[in-house]
Amino acid sequence: MKSIKNSDTFKCPNGCEDFEHEFWSLVDAASSPELKEAAQGGELNLIMCPSCGHYFHHNNNLIYFDAATKFLVFVFDEKERADEKNLKEKMSHDYELIKNSLAKEINLAGEPACVFGLHELKDLIEQEEFFAQESEVVAASSAAAGYKIATLQPSYARVRGYPFFVPVKAEKNAADLAASAKAVLDGGLNSGRLRKFAEDAQKPGFAPEFLQ
Numbered sequence: 445m446k447s448i449k450n451s452d453t454f455k456c457p458n459g460c461e462d463f464e465h466e467f468w469s470l471v472d473a474a475s476s477p478e479l480k481e482a483a484q485g486g487e488l489n490l491i492m493c494p495s496c497g498h499y500f501h502h503n504n505n506l507i508y509f510d511a512a513t514k515f516l517v518f519v520f521d522e523k524e525r526a527d528e529k530n531l532k533e534k535m536s537h538d539y540e541l542i543k544n545s546l547a548k549e550i551n552l553a554g555e556p557a558c559v560f561g562l563h564e565l566k567d568l569i570e571q572e573e574f575f576a577q578e579s580e581v582v583a584a585s586s587a588a589a590g591y592k593i594a595t596l597q598p599s600y601a602r603v604r605g606y607p608f609f610v611p612v613k614a615e616k617n618a619a620d621l622a623a624s625a626k627a628v629l630d631g632g633l634n635s636g637r638l639r640k641f642a643e644d645a646q647k648p649g650f651a652p653e654f655l656q
């Protein structure tokens with residue numbers, strides 16, 4: 445995917461003359477790391493009035509996508525929160541379109557996230573960063589302890605609070621996964637996510653989804 449930019453006529457809250465400005469409607473974090481940074485810093489779609497220098501956010505509907513972790517977020521204008529039910533229906537429709545066209549090669553799974561306002565997007569990206577960092581630490585500790593690394597389906601890991609990566613000795617079955625995770629934790633790794641995975645792997649009906 446590629447980030448998509450649009451242009452529109454804007455009204456300054458201070459009543460200055462209308463002006464044309466660009467804004468982003470699709471952010472592809474992989475190909476536009478500067479836009480990911482802008483979203484993290486609260487500067488995405490921050491518009492400056494050329495007459496008075498006043499800054500304001502353009503709260504258009506926006507799609508944020510990070511292919512690395514298959515992280516897809518629909519961002520809606522905060523003012524539309526009352527209309528959440530209809531928006532979610534529209535989102536499901538758009539999501540199917542994206543899955544089967546723009547992001548076909550990425551093999552998206554699970555439900556997309558949905559937030560209202562750019563500040564909620566900022567918080568969600570931050571959570572996602574913690575998630576990715578903890579996952580990297582789990583992978584590094586597992587490799588150092590002599591384990592192979594299995595990659596969970598990101599959407600599956602995300603909703604259950606597991607890391608993306610888990611250790612495995614020989615086979616990706618529940619017994620091996622539980623024992624491997626426990627051994628890495630016993631080796632001194634402090635990871636709440638891997639602990640949760642290790643606990644759940646011992647429960648009946650455990651059916652992990654791996655990235656193919």
Ligand SMILES: [Zn+2]
Binds near residue numbers: 495498
């Ligand atoms: Zn102005």
